[in-house]
Amino acid sequence: MIMDYNISKPSVFLSQYVKQYWGLENCYPAGNEHIQRIVPHGLFELVFYMDDKPETTDRQKAISDSVIITGQLKSYHDLKVTGNLSLFAIYFLPHGLSMFLNLPMNELFNQSVPLKSILKDKVNKLEDELSTAGSFEKKIIIAEDFLIGQIQKNVKNYYFERIRRVVSRINQAKGILKIEDLAAESFLSRKQFERTFYDFIGTTPKQFLKTVRFQNSIFEKSQNTVVNFTEIAHRCGYFDQAHMINDFKSLTGMTPKNYFEKEGVFSDYFG
Secondary structure: OEEEEEEEOOOOHHHHOEEEEEEEEEEOOOOOOEEEEEOOOOOEEEEEEOOOOOEEOOHHHOOOOOEEEEOOOOOOEEEEEOOEEEEEEEEEOOOOHHHOOOOOHHHHOOOEEEOHHHHOHHHHHHHHHHHHOOOHHHHHHHHHHHHHHHOOOOOHHHHHHHHHHHHHHHHHOOOOOOHHHHHHHOOOOHHHHHHHHHHHHOOOHHHHHHHHHHHHHHHHHHHOOOOOHHHHHHHOOOOOHHHHHHHHHHHHOOOHHHHHHHHOOOOOOOO
16 A cells, blocks of 8 residues: 655634644555544545545435535544545634535535535536646645635624634533533523524534534543553543443444444544
């Protein structure tokens, strides 16, 4: 197998919306395949496939086009990778994608959809430019020009800052917060807060906090691989180890022990 992996941070201006860009060039010999488990990571992902496309076990996340946007995930699914995999991807911060697409983010919840179904004519030109770009760095320049041209200048700006502060607060607390407190800090009723959060983040506050706690448990393990699961559960705000195990099973299909042995200890959200 031949693999070339690249990763880069966005420009200063776009860093308020985008977490990172990454690219992968992978070639699997004929008859070989790789199964990659995809778990909820709290981010939106836009992927441009330049060659073969993976197969997925979840019909709602079938990769039916070369440019796919994936919303907040509720649970796991597997990708089967074969042949030549060439892709360029953008990870958006939880609140970031809302400023580029003129639709409620909850419409993308737990599914992958072709970007063409949302932006139509704009995608073809972008796809052509990326496919002919000679380097990962050139692809970033093309992507950033496109994103800057897509920023929504409308009423979203007013709510965006509120939700951005909420996400920052959640990150600082590693997901160990009460929804009532977040609503109060936003000067919104709980109902208003949940509706606005759902619109911008694409999932409910409860589900998002669950994902952030899960991602933090992966991050904690990555920082100290010998720490035991009882201690991780305590640090990450779970009631007990059984609570953490239940969340892991629902989000990854595995126990924490099996997940760390099989998938490793890297958090997409906090990494």
